[in-house]
Amino acid sequence: MKNVKDEDVTVFEANKDVYSSSISGIRADGKLFISSEMGGDLDEILLDTDLQKEIVDFYCRVSNTIPETGTQEVNVNMKREFHKYGFKLIESKFYHLGTDKLKVFLKNIYNNSVKIKYIKDGQQYNEKFEKVYIAVGRSGSRLIDTISSKYPELVLQNNTVDLGVRFELPNFVVQELNTMLYEFKVKYQASNGFLVRTFCNNPSGYVVTEKYSNFVTVNGHSFHNKKSSNTNFAILVTHRFTKPFNDPNGYGEYIVKLANILAGGEKVILQTYGDFKKGKRTKKLWNVYPTLDSNEYILGDLNLVLLHKTVKAITEFLDQLENVIPGISNPTHLLYGIEVKFYGKKMDNNLVSNLKFIGDCSGYTRSIVHATAHGILEYLKLKKELN
Ligand SMILES: Cc1cc2nc3c(=O)[nH]c(=O)nc-3n(C[C@H](O)[C@H](O)[C@H](O)COP(=O)(O)OP(=O)(O)OC[C@H]3O[C@@H](n4cnc5c(N)ncnc54)[C@H](O)[C@@H]3O)c2cc1C
Structure with a gap:
């Protein structure tokens, strides 16, 4: 595999179609946050608010949405009061898409993406792949449990x-x-x-x-x-x-x-x-x-x-x-x-070079923006590896 082309990628999805997928934050409401303090634990994402902004813009563009609200302003007196009494106020910019616009997003993104194989519970595949990316979210915790009970060395933290x-x-x-x-x-x-x-x-x-x-x-x-x-x-x-x-x-x-x-x-x-x-x-x-x-x-x-x-x-x-x-x-x-x-178990992405966990199932993300950013970062690493 010299370069990644659509036909080289196979996606296995546990649900019967995109609309019944369990991507909760994307199916309902869809609040997108840009913040260096919340949404996940990977510094390369937390500190890269430009990447977070690009992802928000992408979601708005693909769903043809002008988000409901822009930024949140914190009154300096209120901020001082929280600080005085030992509270850390978490600030973020937020964008609200809305449930109706999420449907448009899902439709557009799946119509233009790689082929998906919808699999049934317990279905076995014997195909061989050069690289495997596991991105089953929190609803896929059973798969993560199965993998980690067989290979406990892949679990970095679970506490x-x-x-x-x-x-x-x-x-x-x-x-x-x-x-x-x-x-x-x-x-x-x-x-x-x-x-x-x-x-x-x-x-x-x-x-x-x-x-x-x-x-x-x-x-x-x-x-x-x-x-x-x-x-x-x-x-x-x-x-x-x-x-x-x-x-x-x-x-x-x-x-x-x-x-x-x-x-x-x-x-x-x-x-x-x-x-x-x-x-x-x-x-x-x-x-x-x-x-x-x-x-x-x-x-x-x-x-x-x-x-x-x-x-x-x-x-x-x-x-x-x-x-x-x-x-x-x-x-x-x-x-x-x-x-x-x-919390998800924190999985080790450095132990086996051709097996990676991305998004919420990796234990490192907890939001739409961070899960998406994690996928992008792993994709960029793969591209670099191939060049
Ligand atoms: C009620 C609720 C509301 C939320 N609201 C927000 C919000 O407003 N804003 C926000 O930023 N975040 C929100 N979140 C969190 C957000 O949904 C997740 O952080 C984000 O969707 C994680 O993305 P992901 O790609 O890692 O996993 P997911 O989006 O969960 O995608 C995982 C996919 O894998 C599939 N799958 C699962 N198991 C298997 C398997 N064994 N084999 C094959 N496929 C499998 C699932 O069907 C799903 O399609 C919310 C979460 C919940 C539960």
């Missing part, structure tokens, strides 16, 4: 899971923040060493449950036309383990399942912040109305589920945030549990 709660409060408490920042993202180092961060802020949004095959977690989202009077965001605490323990996702699953067991099955636990701090079961709510359907939660006590260390990190985070956003730690505000973010 992290983020656990926490979905926090919900009335819009008016965070109105200023929501107007100023499209996506409110801060990080905070708690006094017990745990890193706490906010994730996925949904002004006028809704809390939802997310059903996996054997457990139920919480999440949040927002609609374009349907608005609630609450804002929700995740408060996540990073749990990092050391060897010999190597199953952080299993640990996360156990915590989530414990919440489900206490909630009586496929439900999550809801508690007010006041009761959460006191370690007391919530028996009734006051003046903040949950946006999650009442069939999907049980009023309970998250202290029976989360570690004391995790609870301490969350309460310290919220109480400190009160200094910057007065009213945020009001005892009537709601906590839903458990929210979890699983």
